[in-house]
Amino acid sequence: MCGIVGYVGNSGRTKSVLCESLGRLEYRGYDSSGICFFENGRSRVIRSEGKLENLLTKLKDCEVTSSLGIAHTRWATHGDPSERNAHPQVSGPISVVHNGIVENYPELKEELVEAGYEFCSDTDTEVISHLIRDFTEKGNSLLESTRKAFEKVEGSYAVAVMSDTEPGKIIATRRFSPLIIARNGDECFLASDIPAILPYTREFVFLEDNDFVVLDENGISITDAAGEAVKREPTVVDWDHSATEKSGYRHYMLKEIFEQPQAIFDTLRGKFTADMKEVVFEDMDPSLLQKTQRIIIAACGTSYHASLIGKYMIEEVAGVNTQVELASEFRYRNPVAGPDALFIAVSQSGETADTSEALLKARDMGMNSVGITNVRLSKISRESDCVITTKAGPEIGVASTKSFTAQVMAFYLFSVYLAISRKVIDSGRARQLIADAMAVSKLQQKTLELDGELKDLSRDFHRYRNFIYLGRGINYPVALEGALKLKEVSYIHAEGYAAGEMKHGPIALIDRNMPVVFIAPEEDVYYRKLLGNFQEVKARGGRIIFITSDKGLQLPDERDRKIVIPKSSYLVSPMISVIPVQFLAYHVANILGTDVDQPRNLAKVVTVE
Structure with a gap:
């Protein structure tokens, strides 16, 4: 390749x-x-x-x-x-x-x-x-x-x-x-x-x-x-050629961070009935969902993190048991599943080798399938029974940004569609969920105003060689994604953890040379527990970047930094909270002088094992 x-x-x-x-x-x-x-x-x-x-x-x-x-x-x-x-x-x-x-x-x-x-x-x-x-x-x-x-x-x-x-x-x-x-x-x-x-x-x-x-x-x-x-x-x-140009931005990655509100808007376009009570997928066969008792999702890298968020959404909204698999692992083991399971393959390009092979394995096992890709008529799109196409447009930066949030929105739409199909939510709940989705683009636009603040913060934190990212619930995968982004583009070691696991190992690493990034929207159902984790880190001298929608929160140590994001509903909050960690990774890498758009040893489309 x-x-x-x-x-x-x-x-x-x-x-x-x-x-x-x-x-x-x-x-x-x-x-x-x-x-x-x-x-x-x-x-x-x-x-x-x-x-x-x-x-x-x-x-x-x-x-x-x-x-x-x-x-x-x-x-x-x-x-x-x-x-x-x-x-x-x-x-x-x-x-x-x-x-x-x-x-x-x-x-x-x-x-x-x-x-x-x-x-x-x-x-x-x-x-x-x-x-x-x-x-x-x-x-x-x-x-x-x-x-x-x-x-x-x-x-x-x-x-x-x-x-x-x-x-x-x-x-x-x-x-x-x-x-x-x-x-x-x-x-x-x-x-x-x-x-x-x-x-x-x-x-x-x-x-x-x-x-x-x-x-x-x-x-x-x-x-x-x-x-x-x-x-x-x-x-x-229908991609515009200008979408593959930098259009005045220094890097594609920065441009694509700023393109997320449009990517979400385009992904939502045409997906709702006129009365805003139902989700519309023209390519979806509702009969495929009637016998679905469980869902298996397979993906790699950033798409895997989007899929973890999708699990929270599907189980919360539609009440269907969902598991998420690394495609590179799923394809080589002997999972227990059959025709009552729906398989979802997630890949930005639709050509990721491991995900494509996992899809073929699932089909051989008798599972119906849905593909979530950004490229219509890609291999995964062609091999899936139904396809949800994100509308992120061309993504040139190797480190995925807008495709991540577009995939998360695709999962959100699917969870609402599934819930309506299974009649587990009423029209009032459906309308509220749809309204929350429609609000995301504007909330992202507001969050993009934090660019300057994150750039300033990065000047202070770029000297550290290790980071821990913590989140809970639906924002735990955002911690994983934030750590991955920092690793990919800055070559700084970073790990993401569920905050509840901090006492089970990671706490041993915390000292004054270990910054901890919290993904902690106030609307998060685990917010009070995250505040407890915050105190545990401070007791051990760690520096903190606290990403939250709680404007009133006071940080006692001036060495710590609070990043305030707009409030949103809990289920859509990952599409907001991820933007600051994208900015952090970008600006740290830019300060360090790495090749942001083409990080060493990485390929945008992994078409081999």
Whole structure:
């Protein structure tokens, strides 16, 4: 992994399209990059370690007259980050860019070495280039050679291939890793994510597993693994190209924190009946919910934290037993569940490998499924029985912010929908819950005014190397999310705990060098207990950041800081209380000078295990 682009079209645009498209994939995380185009009838490959600007420097004085090319940003999985391990990986006339993992590459490599092939890199991708070359030298076309090569490959992949022997085309295929194609007039595009090619078109085809694609001057053709022609309908994406730009903000992460009120507003749009008594999901089949006795949610990372909040909402509002699983654990164990369980898969991209595999496992067990994603027609969207699409728009910063609150709102809407479907709440309660949801955008807008205060606070707290975040009830997952955000972007060690667990270990860590961040809205049913935890921390000399809606609370120690957020209903409070911890992580990281939008070692979309 991590980013693929391809272009067939105007020779005067090849270089700019490929380079600019790679730039729009930087948010996915990477450690090297490379490009392949034709020059004097032969492919030319240029690769570079480090930032994309290093590759662009090499290309600065390079005149590209080729009408097609492929390019890649790599995030190391096999082999260290280096120029020789960057993509494209080459074997004779064959050049390959690849996202994913070849799980059986040791066996394939041994077979190829015995056949006389020499390996120049440590990557699993080089196996693919040698395999394709081997089949072309046996008289097969580039398309057929690619098809035969992937009959031998086990694992996940999205791949684009070029060859000197058929210089007018790009071959591409995918399995368990996203790949999209598009055409606009005489130009054809290929990418691993929408933002890469969004400036050139709004119509995209989301390829299915084992699709094989040819892009050439005649356009685009798709066949399946058996070589039969298939038709894939294009999807119009309503994202604005400007949504993928910084629009005056220093970082995407800061921009996306400020975009949360709009993301919530858009996610709510069209979701209520005119009398504001019911939630509307056009894609939801109410009959799926009638037999539901329990709900299992699977997710990873920030989506897992949103899912934990979803558990509180579903059990509180709809009264349905709900459990939340790490997708990477669920897919490998033997859970006890059956047709009376509803499975919810949560992923911003809709392509997270572990979550997608967990969904397939749940379906094999007979469970009905709901997908919560930000990308319509993503893999999880296609594989789920019903889909709730958040409307957060493109999220470019690796550390998720607006997608988190949009997912939480999706869970809130689902819990109300489920409660109404099961007739466990009356119309008055439904109206109040809907009114509380409608208030969130304005409350978030008010909370965003704390930006300056959190920036000032960060100047005081950025010197600490360890943090503890504490919350209770529905705001406990916000503590987990706050700690994760600080770790991701500032590289400071932080841990989130349920405040009731403080005496069971974490209290041993508290001293004057251990700041403790409390997530403590006054409307929290555990608020008085959190005040007790506050006193326990102070008794041990800890410094405190207290995030609360209690304006009247007085902190006895001037070393401590109180952040006052607007009051809201208890169930929607996480969508408010999370904003200060997002600001804290952002400003601390910014002061420390880390790469906020592209933190080290992290990828935006994790399409491998």
